[in-house]
Amino acid sequence: MAKTLLEVKDLKTSFFTETGEVQAVRGVSFTLKKGEVCGIVGESGSGKSVMAKSVISLIQPPGRIKEGKVNLKGENLLVKSQKELRSIRGNQIALISQDPMSAMNPVIKIGKQLTEVITRHQGLGKKAAEALAAGLLRQVGISSPEERLKQYPHELSGGMKQRVMIAMAISCRPELLIADEPTTALDVTIQAQILDIMQDLRSKNDMAMLLITHDLGVVSQNCERVIVMYGGLVMEEGPVKEVFQNPKHPYTEGLLRSLPKMTNGVKERLIPIQGTPPDLLDPPKGCPFAERCPYTMGICKEQMPPHFKIGDDRSTMCWLEDQEIKKRGDMNE
Template sequence: MAQLLEVRDLQTSFFTRDGEVRSVRGVSFAVGEGEMVGIVGESGSGKSVAAKSLLGLIPPPGKIVGGQVLLRGEDMLRLPEPKLRAARGKRIAMIFQDPMTALNPVLKIGTQLTEVIRRHRNVGRAEARRLAIDWLREVGIPSPERRIDQYPHEFSGGMRQRVMIAMALSCEPELLIADEPTTALDVTIQAQILKLMKRLCGTTNTSVVLITHDLGVVAQVCTRVVVMYGGLVMEEGAVGDIFEAPQHPYTQGLLRSIPRVTEGKRERLVSIEGSPPNLLHPPKGCPFQERCPHAMDKCGELPPYFESKPGHRSLCWLQDGQGYPSRPLAFAGSAALQQGGEAP
């Protein structure tokens, strides 16, 4: 599979009165053409900041302080601002978490859709309106010829999210970044939106970076998983490898916290004790050390990445053959798959 996106040592900080908050501290991953990659982790792990950094959407006092974001070999972070603005929407598009705040409440849906289309495609008003109606119909909006002239508040949450997907895909971008696109939706609508995204991206061959805290969603639609914590990638691998044989204790903890659908059994959920690290003063060693049941003196030093197999890496000293053996969770993958459906 040809590589579309390659992120190398991405670093993003926020410079506050109290000091530098290092939200993303050296994140690297890649996305192939037509691939859907999930980025998971607790709130505050750096997922959304990393995603917005790919588009250069870090407002002051934030700043991307290092790294590369290579889209087909071109470093997006080195582009002049006019070229970067032109690339947003045309080459890379983003679906934000809350469509009600992402859409302008005083402008009609059609106005917002046609503005995006006319900005990135050389078409007139009439053609832009026709394309906007076609995309509304494509994402499942009933009576698009009528609803294109309505305001965001006249749409339900699920319908607003469909409008956001239409807006993001209307210029057929090479890469789509979806930042928790189903968080505010009920389970039934969530399933519909995920199915819609997977179908449309398959039709257009658009690659997807899906930001979520829901492991069931990842199991349902993604091919690879990036697990983030404390501004770093803790583990990365194929969906099957991550869910059936997790190598990092943090990944194992996330999977243990998923409710299991086991008939006739009642079990308590296993939580991860403690709190995420303070990234104003990030630990020098493994950021998960204070919460890890296998922590040892060596964890005071940040480990390199170890590969348990090609394409499956983890940032943990347990994988170097020393200390305690890593204990894969045989039940974890099946629990997540039960919750989110079959892995692709």
């Protein structure tokens, strides 16, 4: 059985603005095993990216990680100094951001940006670092890598910039790769190529991966487990196939129903989730999805549901799974 690589416990991150405290992440807990690929899905504003950046302590003011633990191989990253974190970031954990252009320095050549990561963490000389950088670019499908190293970011296409970001992220063979919307701005063909490259590198290097995306199809094809976030909380988690075939939370059900479908060659009308996400300046005391849920009960608006276990490796944060409520038969009150 694979060992636990990452364990996140009751993680809470807020942004302290002039209008008040925005509770972006409100108590997220999950584990990730060595070599496992886990998808994180949810609407914009659900807390996915903030949670991922909190894992590697990249939250900038006015944001602050309020409490919780992020254990990497048993060591809590949230109590590490900045010096210790710099030795971990890029080395043990790497991040691929959703906008490669903003993640790279536009006035520094690709080669220098790549070799800087390699020399800092691996202690190689200039020539050895350049040779490794060229090899990494070739590995992620970039032709004439020696020439690309001499170019600036603006001279590359969106797909090539994303490949450079992947090369940078895997340059030190991290144990955990966090990919935050890695294919958002790319066309479908390039998107498929990038995902294939990431899966290939993951299998070769035995990396675990957190894949943050809006695209449930990407999760279905590339992930083993899925975490569904909403309102800064985990609504449901479990094996991808089980969650997508038999969702236990109404929010997950709503996400799946809003996908385009074809039956017998006929396009079906999309069924959107009515309403708007909760205001995290003043989050509801009950279930954050209660105002949009078709199955809302009285208790949903008054009390936050716990995480109900469904078998050994699934859970959902929904009162519909409460056995006492099921026995009483008051699920439509």
